[in-house]
Amino acid sequence: MSQVKKYWDIKAMADGVADVFIYGEISAYKWEDSDITAIDFQNELLALGEIKTLNIYINSPGGSVFQGQAIYTMLKRHNAEKHVYVDGIAASIASLIAMAGDVVYMPANAMMMIHNPWGISMGDAHDMRKMADELDKIREAMIPAYLNKSGEKLTEEGLVDLLDAESWLTAQECFDYGLCDELLEEKQIAACVDSVQALQNYKNVPEQVLKSVVKRNAEGLDEQTRQDLIAESKSNIAEIKRQLEL
Secondary structure: OOOOOOOEEEEEOOOOEEEEEEOOOEOOOOOOOOOEOHHHHHHHHHHOOOOOEEEEEEEEOOEOHHHHHHHHHHHHHOOOEEEEEEEEEEEOHHHHHHOOOOEEEEEOOOEEEEOOOOOOOOOOHHHHHHHHHHHHHHHHHHHHHHHHHHOOOOOHHHHHHHHHOOEEEEHHHHHHHOOOOEEEOOOOOOOOOOOHHHHOOOOOOOHHHHHHHHHHHOOOOOHHHHHHHHHHHHHHHHHHHHHHHO
8 A cells, every 4th residue: 555645744853943834735624644634733733842933834725714714823822933934835724824924935936825715505595694694704804814914015905805806926916915024036846736626616726826736647647648637627727717607
């Protein structure tokens, strides 16, 4: 049996330093070894004991809002100096987790995606209105995390516009909005997921993000097969966007 790669980890280093890797989807359940749950995160964080510095490396398509909010809160209240590095993508709730950093670093080719929270509801019109109200409350709870990080560089009105638009922000845009503190040189970035599945619900996935994901899947394939895979992935994303716009 082949060993499944673990995409998240917390490692104690020397001199009161620990490295935290968030390299997978954030989930309420452990469907895959790469999935990150808040309780797993808490247990490993507590096991570190007294730490002076936490280096948090993020390359995640996001996932569960409540699990991500819990992880953000755990990091925010931790006494250590927190350095966040967006190694590739901090999308959806992963972008909120990044806001826990005292200093947030982004390579020039990294990205952050912010959007309104989603939910699934079944029932009559009353149930749908209730879900809409709940989603509004969840968004209200998320907004302070972004605004606290951005300082005076981003107004609440401006943030709401970005959330409404499902905004894929470059590192420079994040810096301009105050969502990151320092820009780094471009780096070779690995895909944060093994397929386009984790990106299927997003409407505005940039071409470069799609290519990064497809590249990982296409390793070891001949050129024609790679091109066919890219074309199929583009078609899938286009169909998803069409369905979302109906």
